[in-house]
Structures are given as structure tokens and as C-alpha cells.
Amino acid sequence: MLLAHKIELRPTKQQADYLDRACGSRRHAFNQLLAHFNQEGVKWSKKAANEKYKELRLEFPWYAEVSQRVTRNTIDDLHNAFTHFFRRVKKGEKAGYPRFKQRGLHDSFSLREKPKFDVDGRTLRIEKLKTKIKMRQELRFTGTPCQVTISKRAGKYFASILVDTQDYDPKAQSNESVGVDFGIKDLAICSNGKTFAANQKLKHSLKRLNRKQRALSRKTKGSNRYAKAKRAVAKLHYRISNQRSAVLHEVSDYLTSRFKIITIENLNVKGMVKNRKLARAVSDAGFGRLRELIEYKAELRGCRIVIADRFFPSSKKCAVQTCNHINDNLTLSDREWRCPKCKTLHDRDYSASLNLDNYGRDTLQLDPKPYARVELDTIRRASMLTA
Numbered sequence: 001m002l003l004a005h006k007i008e009l010r011p012t013k014q015q016a017d018y019l020d021r022a023c024g025s026r027r028h029a030f031n032q033l034l035a036h037f038n039q040e041g042v043k044w045s046k047k048a049a050n051e052k053y054k055e056l057r058l059e060f061p062w063y064a065e066v067s068q069r070v071t072r073n074t075i076d077d078l079h080n081a082f083t084h085f086f087r088r089v090k091k092g093e094k095a096g097y098p099r100f101k102q103r104g105l106h107d108s109f110s111l112r113e114k115p116k117f118d119v120d121g122r123t124l125r126i127e128k129l130k131t132k133i134k135m136r137q138e139l140r141f142t143g144t145p146c147q148v149t150i151s152k153r154a155g156k157y158f159a160s161i162l163v164d165t166q167d168y169d170p171k172a173q174s175n176e177s178v179g180v181d182f183g184i185k186d187l188a189i190c191s192n193g194k195t196f197a198a199n200q201k202l203k204h205s206l207k208r209l210n211r212k213q214r215a216l217s218r219k220t221k222g223s224n225r226y227a228k229a230k231r232a233v234a235k236l237h238y239r240i241s242n243q244r245s246a247v248l249h250e251v252s253d254y255l256t257s258r259f260k261i262i263t264i265e266n267l268n269v270k271g272m273v274k275n276r277k278l279a280r281a282v283s284d285a286g287f288g289r290l291r292e293l294i295e296y297k298a299e300l301r302g303c304r305i306v307i308a309d310r311f312f313p314s315s316k317k318c319a320v321q322t323c324n325h326i327n328d329n330l331t332l333s334d335r336e337w338r339c340p341k342c343k344t345l346h347d348r349d350y351s352a353s354l355n356l357d358n359y360g361r362d363t364l365q366l367d368p369k370p371y372a373r374v375e376l377d378t379i380r381r382a383s384m385l386t387a
Contacts, residue, residue: 002146003165008136009124009150009157018129019150019157022066026109027101029063029071032056033078034098044082049075067127069116070109108151117148124148124159133159141165154238155231170257170301177261177366179357181314181349182290184281185335188251189349191357196251201243202284209236244286252293256301263306263360264291265314306360319354320344 011019036052037044053075057063063071081098088095111117111126118125119139123132126148139145143165151158179191188196202209212233219226255262269288273279298305308314318325318339325341330348338345361367 001165001168002162003141003168004160004162005140006158006160007139009159010134010136011157012131015129015131015133016157018066018126019152020107022070022109022150023107023152024103025063025066026070026074027103027107028060029053029056030074030078031100032060033074034100037078044078046075046079049078065128067111067116069111069113069127073110073112076112106151108149110147110149112147114144114146117145119145119148119161126150135159139163142167154234156238168300173256173260173301173303174258175260176258177263177357177361178255178259179263179353179355179360180255180265181352181356182265182267182285182287183349184278184285186349187247187285188290189353190255191350191353193350194254196247196254199244199247199286200281200284201240201247202280205236205240209233209240212236244284245289248286248290248293251290252297255294256297256303259303261304261306261360261364261366262294262298263308263356263363264294265312265356266307266310267291268310304364306363308356308359312355312359314352314355314359315348317351317355318342318344319346319351319358321358 009019033049033052033056036042037049042048053072057071078098085095085097116127120132122135122138124135125132139161141163143163146162146164148162149160151160176192181189183189185198186195187199212229216226216229216233219229267287269282272282272287275282295305297303313326316327316330318327318341320339320342323339323342323344325339327337327339330337335348336345337348
């Protein structure tokens with residue numbers, strides 16, 4: 001099993017200079033190759049890329065200051081980019097032609113050969129770097145490190161180490177099923193009554209972010225103070241991203257470690273962000289990222305994921321299985337509603353999670369789950385505790 005562990009690095013000034021030069025060499029080699037194959041009449045092929053790379057090594061001798069694999073691996077990177085481009089063209093999708101790398105944006109390089117790097121405790125060895133780089137923590141998995149990717153973000157350096165390991169031990173699970181309704185008011189409402197509060201980390205930091213961006217706009221572009229102000233904005237964005245990821249990992253870990261069957265919605269996130277009144281809140285919640293985390297953790301832990309049809313009326317349908325009345329008059333502002341057929345009072349989000357759970361069990365042809373209704377007062381108290 002291949003698993004990656006991303007660890008923050010603590011390089012010295014000399015080590016950071018080497019990492020910056022390696023990122024720069026990789027970016028330069030990639031752009032030179034892409035510019036060559038952008039010329040009219042020059043067709044992409046890996047063989048032609050290898051020949052061009054040999055010319056670049058002679059033209060730019062400073063490539064030799066870092067490991068040769070730093071620049072050599074750009075051929076594989078460009079090959080993957082062109083492969084995906086041609087695949088999308090054949091399918092008639094939006095193609096996305098390979099783009100030039102920009103300095104300071106997604107700076108990184110990879111070493112995909114085992115002899116080129118080594119992990120020893122909390123230190124990382126890289127070829128052509130005389131000293132070992134300190135890591136913030138030890139490698140989480142035991143096994144054989146296959147490759148390392150060094151990246152830089154907000155002035156910090158990270159090593160993503162891919163390990164071939166067999167020591168992954170998933171947590172114990174019950175055989176229960178759960179339905180999960182995603183929302184803005186509450187991030188996730190589970191059919192067992194568990195509620196995760198709204199994940200609006202950007203909203204909470206908007207004042208600080210606006211202040212730092214105003215300070216950046218007053219600086220002269222290219223000056224040292226401009227670089228310092230820009231780094232401050234990047235650090236705040238990075239902090240917000242970490243805060244959001246922490247909540248999403250908490251939700252995904254809770255679901256995949258406790259339930260064998262998880263039913264979630266197939267949200268049209270692209271359509272939701274077109275609503276300019278909700279766009280920021282939808283993007284801040286991270287629905288797409290949450291679904292990715294749930295799916296990959298479920299695969300590791302052997303859970304079954306059921307994706308409800310996009311047009312399944314989870315919120316409008318009465319959750320009492322003997323009723324199943326659909327309230328077509330329900331609006332987005334109605335947080336509670338009473339079923340006109342069976343007179344049951346429903347919390348909109350909790351009722352939707354129950355319907356999703358029933359949808360998943362019906363899809364997998366399981367025995368009907370008993371309707372265990374949690375009173376509205378219980379839902380409100382749970383929401384207050386998690387807020």
C-alpha cells in the first residue's frame with residue numbers, strides 16, 4: 001500500500017537556499033521544454049524531450065548545482081501534462097493545455113529514485129546537499145520510502161514522502177449505516193443526531209485579511225516591503241486553509257471510523273457558487289474537498305459509499321417510512337416543517353440525513369432501518385454544544 005506523509009521541514013539558511021535553487025532549476029527546465037514544443041512544427045515526444053534536455057544541460061551548466069533528477073524529472077511531468085491534455089481533447093472536454101510555471105506559485109521539485117534521498121528519524125538527506133534537513137516530526141509509516149516531493153508555501157518548506165507500507169491499521173467500525181446532509185448553517189448533519197458546526201474559517205478572518213491586503217496594495221511592487229507584505233497575506237491564507245482542513249479531516253475521520261455504509265449527497269458545487277450571495281460560504285465550507293476525504297478514507301478502511309442522486313428530494317421528503325410524503329412547497333428559508341399527511345414535525349437538515357440513510361440502504365438492498373427520530377430540542381442542544 002502506498003501512503004504519503006507530508007511533513008514540515010526546518011532547513012537552515014544554506015539548506016533553504018539549496019531548496020530554492022532546486023525549485024528554480026526545475027521551473028526553468030520545465031518552461032524551456034514547454035517553450036520548445038510550443039514552436040510551430042515541433043511535435044511532442046518523450047524521445048525528443050530527452051534530446052532537448054541534453055542540450056539544456058550544456059546551455060545552462062548551473063543545472064548541475066542540484067541533483068540531476070530535479071531537472072530530469074520535468075520530462076515526466078511534461079509528459080503527464082500532455083497525456084492528460086490529449087485525453088481530454090479526445091473526450092471533447094475542456095482541454096487545459098500545459099502552462100508555464102510561475103515563480104513563487106506552487107514551487108516544488110521531486111526525487112523519485114530511492115538512492116537520491118533518505119529518511120533517518122527526523123532528518124531528510126537529499127542528493128548534493130551536504131547536511132541533513134531537520135523535519136518537524138518523524139515519518140508516520142514504517143516501510144520503504146519511494147519518492148519525496150519538496151514544496152514551498154507561505155515561506156515554509158514541506159516534504160511529502162511516499163511510503164510503500166503494510167502497517168496501516170484502520171479503526172474498528174460498526175456495521176451501522178449513516179446518512180450525512182451537508183449544509184452551510186451546519187457543515188454536516190448525521191442521521192444518528194451528530195452535528196458538526198459550520199466551517200466558515202475564511203469568514204472569521206476576513207477583517208484581518210482585508211487589512212493585510214490593503215497594506216500590500218500600498219507597497220511598491222518589487223520592493224522588500226512588498227515581498228514582506230505579500231508573505232504576510234500568504235501566511236494568513238495558509239492558516240485559514242489549515243483550519244478548514246482540520247475540520248474536514250475531523251468529519252471524514254468520524255464517519256469512516258464508525259460506520260460501514262455512508263450515504264452522502266451529490267452536490268452541484270459548481271452550480272452553487274454561481275449564486276453570488278452564497279458563493280463565498282459554499283467555497284469556504286469545502287464540500288468538494290470533504291467528499292474527496294470521505295471517499296479516500298473509506299477506501300482505506302473498507303467502507304461503502306453511496307452517492308445519492310442529485311435530484312433526490314432528501315429535504316422535501318417526509319422521513320417517516322410509512323408516509324414518504326414529498327413537500328414541494330418547501331423553500332430554502334424553511335428550517336422546520338410539519339408533514340401535512342402524518343403531522344410529524346421535521347428539522348429540515350436532520351430529516352434530509354434520515355432520508356439519505358434510507359436511500360443508501362435501499363440502494364444496497366439492506367433491511368429497512370428502524371425510524372429512530374431525534375427530537376428537535378435534542379438537535380438544537382447538539383448544535384449549540386458543537387457551535
